Amino acid sequence: MAGRRSAPRNSGALGAARLTPGQWIACVATALAIIASLGGYGWYQGLIGNITTAQVDTDEWDRPTSVEGVMNILIIGSDVRSGENAEYGEVEGERPDTMLIASVNVDSGAATLVNLPRDLMVDLPGCEAVEGYEGMQAQQGMINSAMTFGGVGCQWKAVEQVTGVHLDHFLMMDFVGFKDMVDAIGGVEMCIPEPVDDPKAHLVLEAGLQTLDGEDSLGFVRSRYSQGDGSDLSRIDRQQEFMGAMLREVLSSDVMTSPVTITRFLGAVTDSITTDEELTVDTMADIAISMREVDLDRVQFVTVPNGAHPADQNRIIMSEPSASELFEAINNGVDLAGGKDDGKKDDDGDGADAVEPGDVSVQVVNNTAVEGLALEIQAVLVQDGFVVTGVGNPETRAPEATTVYHGPGDEAAARLLAGTLTNATVEETEGLEQTLELVAGSDWEGFGASSSESDLSITDDLGGVTAEKQESAC
Secondary structure: OOOOOEOOOOOOOOOHHHOOHHHHHHHHHHHHHHHHHHOOOHHHHHHHHHOEEEOOOHHHOOOOOOOOOEEEEEEEEEOOOOHHHHHHOOOOOOOEEEEEEEEEEOOOOEEEEEEOOOOEEEEEOOEOOEOOEOOEOOEEEEHHHHHHHHHHHHHHHHHHHHHOOOOOEEEEEOHHHHHHHHHHOOOEEEEEOOOEEEHHHOEEEOOEEEEEOHHHHHHHHHOOOOOOOOOHHHHHHHHHHHHHHHHHHHOOHHHHOOHHHHHHHHHHHHHHEEEEOOOOHHHHHHHHHHOOOOOHHHEEEEEOOEEEEOOEEEEEEEOOOHHHHHHHHHHOOOOOOOHHHOOOOOOOOOOOOOOOHHHOEEEEEEOOOOOOHHHHHHHHHHHOOOEEEEEEOOOOOOOOOOEEEEOOOOHHHHHHHHOOEOOOEEEEOOOOOOOEEEEEOOOOOOEOOOOOOOOOOOOOOOOOEEOOOOOOOO
C-alpha cells in the first residue's frame, strides 16, 4: 500500500544467503541506529558531528499536502566554487549543478528519482531576502536560479510550487564531497563507449570498461560538451547511468561486508553534505531500514517530461500533461515501480500468491459518530469485490485513526484493502485469522483512487531507467 506506513515486517527468518541488496544496507543501518541509541562508539558520534545543517522555514509559504509513508527529498549537487572547490573554475554565487527529487516509498520499498534539468524554464515564486542572499521577485527563469538569489530555502519553495510535490527534506553535496564518496568505495565501474576529452570538466578517458575514481567520476557526471549531443538532457542520461552503477557498487557484497569501507564511505558522505535540521543520521537510517527489501528494479531514474522552449533553443519547458501527471502521482504516493503488484507476492517473490479483492474477508467497525457508516462502507467494499463478513461497533479495538488490522501472514490482504481508502494505517494483531478488521476512526475520509495503482510507467511512458545493470557497448 503506497503512501501509508504499515507495521514492520518480521525478517528474522531470512538467512544471510537470501539477503537482497536492500537488506544488506538495512543490516548496516540497523547496526548504526543501535550504536547511536547506546551513545557509544566515538567514530559513529563523529559521523553525526560531520553533517552541516541549514535552517529552512517552510511555514513561510503554502505547501502541498504530504503523504504518510512517502519521503520526498530534494537532492542538490552544488556548483559552489569556494574553498576546496575553487579548482573547478569561478562562477558567481551558488546554484545547483544537478537537482532531483528522490521519492522514497517506505511502504512498498521503491524509490523514484526525478531529475529537474538546470535548463528548465519555469515560473519562479518570489523570495524574501535572507542573510547572504538578496531575494528575488516572482519571475520566469531557470529552475536552479532560485538558490542564487534566495538560498536553499528559496530553492525548496520554488521546487514545491513548480511541481506541486511536498518535500520533506533536502540534501546538498558539493564537488569535493562527491569525489570523496566515490573514492571511499574504491571507484565505480563504467562503460565509456568513445574516448572523451573535455577540458571544461577536467576529464580525459579512453574508451572501454573501466573503474572511475572520484576525480574522473566527477568529470564524467559534469561533462557536457564533449559527450553526446552536448545538451543538459544528454548529461542527465549519463548521470542516471552513473547513479545506478554507483548504487550497485554501494550495495555489492564487497562493500557492505567491509567495516572499513562502510566507515570510510559513511564518513565521506556525512562530511560533505548539508541537510535541513530534521534530516538526521537516525532519519536516514530509518529510511534505509524501511527499504530493507528494495530491489534494484524498484529504484527508477527519470527526467521530468520536457520539450524545447518556443523562444529559446538553449532552454526547455515541461511537457504537459505528462509532467503534471508524474508530479501528481509522486505527491499522491503512487508506487511508480510497479505498485499494482505491491504487497501481493509470496515469500519467494514470484507473485504466485497474488491477492485479489475476492480473496479478502473483512469485518467493518464504525468508531465514528456517523450513524450507518459501517453499512455504507460495506456497500462500497462489496461493489469492489471484497467479502464483508459483518459490520458493527467497536468491541476490542477502537483507534482514533482509521486502521486495517490483520493477523500474521495477512499483511498483503490488509495492504490491498487499505490502498482503496483515502487514509488508513495497517497493523498486525493477534486474534484475527484469515479475516481483516477495518475500523473507521474519527479521521475517516472515505474511499479514494488506490494510491498503489497508476497507468503511468516510468520506463515505458517516460523513457526512464532502473538501477539494474543495463546492456552497454562494452
